[in-house]
Amino acid sequence: DSGVTQTPKHLITATGQRVTLRCSPRSGDLSVYWYQQSLDQGLQFLIHYYNGEERAKGNILERFSAQQFPDLHSELNLSSLELGDSALYFCASSVQGGGAWNEQFFGPGTRLTVL
């Protein structure tokens, strides 16, 4: 158990809908990263938050957004869902104030299925 929690574990929804994925980082970790894992694209970095501030964006669609709250949990919002958005979504956290050499700890993921 990495100490990172994600809810829900599974999510099934229809095209055009909007969903919210939630992540709670390990105690004390200020950084939260979101990744998307799909069969064709592999593991893709989406976005990074540090202590409530957005630090970097990767291959994140405009239909997707995220935020990190004062209690450090993070939410990833996916809207106008398309079939191709079906994937595993992971969040990861890393050590408070850590440098680039610190490993990230991954949550169990949320499996999103868009029908």
Place this chain on the structure above:
Amino acid sequence: AQSVAQPEDQVNVAEGNPLTVKCTYSVSGNPYLFWYVQYPNRGLQFLLKYITGDNLVKGSYGFEAEFNKSQTSFHLKKPSALVSDSALYFCAVRSAYSGAGSYQLTFGKGTKLSVIP
């Protein structure tokens, strides 16, 4: 831009034999390199990392990895494979000079390791 290549989609090895999972990388400046393992329906688990120093890094569950700067490689190894090692293995890289204070990882496509009893 940084990138990782894992040239083998699948590696099969007999239980008790040594295993190697290959990884090559491209990054500006010095690399920080990581190996993660993913079991079915689970998140990624950290195995080991290279930051600097000794080119042979030891990690969890008896795994080790060898950093080779001239070949830009970071191959994962284990002297004696177990059936329970069967999983998906990911190599990842980030640059020591990420800039903008962000340290996102770039992952390879993953290598499925099957250890045959």
